[in-house]
Amino acid sequence: MAAFTPGDPALYINRELSWIEFDRRVLEEAFDRTHPLLERVKFLSIFSSNLDEFFMIRVAGLRRQIACGALEAPPDGMSPQEQMQAIRKRLVPLLQERQRCWEEELLPALEKEGIVVHRAKVLPETAQEAIRKRFFEEVFPVLTPMVIDPCHPFPAISNLSLNLAVAVRNPATGERALARVKVPTDLIPRLLRVPGMEGHHLVFIEEVVAANLDLLFVGMEVEECHAFRVTRDADMEIEEDEASDLLTAVEEGMELRRRGAPARLAVTTSMPGWIRERLAAHLGLPPIQVYTTGGPLGMADLMEIAGIDRPDLKDPPFLPAVPAEFTRGTPAIPALSGRDLLLYHPYDSFAPVVAVLREAAHDPAVLAIKQTLYRVGPNSPIVAALMEARQNGKQVTAIIELKARFDEENNIGWARALEGAGVHVVYGLTGLKVHAKVCLIVRKERDGIVRYVHLGTGNYNAQSARVYTDIGLFTTDPAIAADVSDLFNVLTGVSRKADYRKILVAPVSMRKEILARIEGEIERQRAHGDGRIIFKMNALVDRECIDALYRASEAGVQVDLQVRGICCLRPGIPGVSERITVTSIVGRFLEHARIYAFGSGEVLLGSADLMPRNLDRRVEVLFPVEDPAIRAGLLRVLAVHLEDDVKARRLRPDGSYERPETGTCNAQTWMIAHRPGGEGP
Structure with a gap:
């Protein structure tokens, strides 16, 4: 049996060749x-x-x-x-x-x-x-x-x-x-x-x-x-x-x-x-x-x-689910107080995200709105809501990433429009792209200030939300809200804060925290024999993270990875990665959500893939799912995606992908049929 030797070139798939294999899977869909x-x-x-x-x-x-x-x-x-x-x-x-x-x-x-x-x-x-x-x-x-x-x-x-x-x-x-x-x-x-x-x-x-x-x-x-x-x-x-x-x-x-x-x-x-x-x-x-x-x-x-x-x-249309809070004709923001609400797009409508911002723009109790914008697209209702909020006297801050590749022209136009409306516009941080998807609404209520937070895995883009699978979470959790406030202070001011209560932030701590959790599953395996790691992401390139996953497999931890695009890890190497599976789904929707689940029960969502650029050269956020019902629902969703044998391809040790032999479970079709919206899948 082979032994894991960190740095051995034979353990890693070339990034460029892995990308070509991803595009090959796209071409297969055309056939x-x-x-x-x-x-x-x-x-x-x-x-x-x-x-x-x-x-x-x-x-x-x-x-x-x-x-x-x-x-x-x-x-x-x-x-x-x-x-x-x-x-x-x-x-x-x-x-x-x-x-x-x-x-x-x-x-x-x-x-x-x-x-x-x-x-x-x-x-x-x-x-x-x-x-x-x-x-x-x-x-x-x-x-x-x-x-x-x-x-x-x-x-x-x-x-x-x-x-x-x-x-x-x-x-x-x-x-x-x-x-x-x-x-x-x-x-x-x-x-x-x-x-x-x-x-x-x-x-x-x-x-x-x-x-x-x-x-x-x-x-x-x-x-x-x-x-x-x-x-x-x-x-x-x-x-x-x-x-x-x-x-x-x-x-x-x-x-x-x-x-x-x-x-x-x-x-x-x-x-x-x-x-x-x-x-x-x-x-x-x-x-x-x-x-x-x-x-x-x-x-x-x-x-x-x-x-x-x-x-x-063309694909038959379907009607995305809308949580009850947004169909009653009553204000939604107060209904979100003290609870979490998860939306899994496009199975859940993106309209509630727009509705909350529009409501905040006109709500007399709302004092301020802070928002990160990476790819918002043309005719953005999100940007329109921010400008309305400013016109209505709210303090509005928008962090617009001008360096979002191939969206620079759009973002420059929106930056100028927002500035013209009186919004405080920040172009990000020197040397870093702001890729985190975060919105903060500050509201004055009877018992004091309440901070409503939306965090997501995808862009605030109503168009791409119809074809990208992404997850958004509304929460008023005080610790997460405080973390998000601190993060905005870093993005707009000169704060050098590096420790957060609940969220993981790149480049300051995310890699260290992910590695620590992988090591935690290794210890769990040694102590109880039930170490478990399930990661769903767009790309796996970072060598330190790959090496940590190899160590986990070597220790007996079952590691199931679903990586839509580039994957530089080789699964199935005896003694090194034989307990690691890697699948990729290419289907009707672009799989874009990032979900990191551990045997300890912790589930993290966010904007970051495990790539050096995300962990070292971008501002990224991963956030915990605290609500037990939502967490259980997400774990069920992960299980269905891992069971997919219609659109999923399995990565072989040589870097090629193979189709499953059966073909009864299509995860995206299941999501359309079973995703009800609201407090958990």
């Missing part, structure tokens, strides 16, 4: 015929969007490490060069599977349902004429063909833009030239409706542009035309201590993101080698970072098809 058709298209779009972000952040980071020298090897010991090679080896067959899914599975199925994606050059003549007319009126005016030759510098190719490489010949001189045409997908839908054809008849805009290039290159012969797409480094690095204005620095970083260093060149398989090599040379990309596919490129845009109004081809 799954038990999903309605447009939901399958949605999964294919999500797979492609995930891949774009992977290159923008992770692959771009590896390229920087290769250029500058890696500071520290990951726990698995792979060098940046080895990781780049391994990534390509995994992705090439996966991209072929994506192509097969689109061409052999989805396109024929869509056509049977009257959603037809045509090739522009084989449309009926009347349709081609109608498309050409629309092209000339709406698309042609915004196109700018740019020749690539010694007199014209290589054009700036913005991140994720779709382009055509066009080879043309002058019939008078025989001279050939290569030009680039940017397809304006930021201005015009990617899929155009074919005029004059009933139903959903669509054509990709790049094919329309390619079919009408004679209008752009008048008097020239268009010899060939091929699509390409560039993915750039989008990981902003802001020197906060050198920035006089963080908001301005983030805005400048967003602009730089459009022209960051190239991380991937994607081309169609029809593109000849000489064009591909010329583009790669201009971009400074080695062959390992050039990926070919049969097309279409940029499949994240297939979300336009998934959005077609065909309810019969």
Whole structure:
């Protein structure tokens, strides 16, 4: 039997390869015929969007490490060069599977349902004429063909833009030239409706542009035309201590993101080698970072098809539960006093969270509201309630994380709107992202000041709350409320408080507290033989936590982990992790809740995954579930999720995942059927 040796690279799965396995599970859902058709298209779009972000952040980071020298090897010991090679080896067959899914599975199925994606050059003549007319009126005016030759510098190719490489010949001189045409997908839908054809008849805009290039290159012969797409480094690095204005620095970083260093060149398989090599040379990309596919490129845009109004081809809607306190027409805030109320979204409606804030905005007894905001989305009812509260004379403080990746523009807009309404706006802490999900309402009541607290695992975003599984808890527990008050003082002032009564806060104490609880289960196992750990999270990367879980398994503790995405722990290694199981659920909803349960009976919820970034570089909160009924309900929910044998995949020791053989328990379907809302599942 093997013995656990901390630091042995063989004990850890590479983070990047684990992420690819997660996206493979997303792609599997696009193949799954038990999903309605447009939901399958949605999964294919999500797979492609995930891949774009992977290159923008992770692959771009590896390229920087290769250029500058890696500071520290990951726990698995792979060098940046080895990781780049391994990534390509995994992705090439996966991209072929994506192509097969689109061409052999989805396109024929869509056509049977009257959603037809045509090739522009084989449309009926009347349709081609109608498309050409629309092209000339709406698309042609915004196109700018740019020749690539010694007199014209290589054009700036913005991140994720779709382009055509066009080879043309002058019939008078025989001279050939290569030009680039940017397809304006930021201005015009990617899929155009074919005029004059009933139903959903669509054509990709790049094919329309390619079919009408004679209008752009008048008097020239268009010899060939091929699509390409560039993915750039989008990981902003802001020197906060050198920035006089963080908001301005983030805005400048967003602009730089459009022209960051190239991380991937994607081309169609029809593109000849000489064009591909010329583009790669201009971009400074080695062959390992050039990926070919049969097309279409940029499949994240297939979300336009998934959005077609065909309810019969989508998941059936369901009505989220609403606790009785919010259906009586009486004030909800007083009804929350002295008790806990748990909401498990999307099975429970997010509307009560919005309702409490709106009620607080107009309640004369409410004195102040404090709120963290990470990703709130557009048209946020949460932000609107905060502005109403300020207009009604409440003291309102909003901690807005400007550095929330890819939500910076939204958050800058909300920060300015809140400031304009008179809200005290704080941009977070220098060097740390504020990722905690916390709201505090201070109310003056007959017996004194009462603090109402909402803590959650997910963002205060009414839109994502419909598709992300997240948990929120309302409580007036005095110790938790005092902790939350202290935390807001840290976020808005200069407090250096490091000890809290009940909540766990990163980066000051969370890792230490989690490790202590794991060690507590090891001692429990030795003393009573009933040590138990059940963790449900999005990612498990932190080596110290992984090593602690290995020690627990080695000591005989049963460890069941449900990790939706990246998992660097290897389960099932004899003598090391044979008492550890790891499953992942990818289904209708994005599993986003974090639940940490221990044999001692303690259950913690919160915003943090077990990753170095969460434990060391973010402000995170885990909070205890004190109510016995709610705690028992959550443990039942965990049990059902661990029993899932329909959407769950089991992690093997080699880092691959396998499907269960049976297939009778779908945890998300069970939650829709059994989740009543209110005081416990």
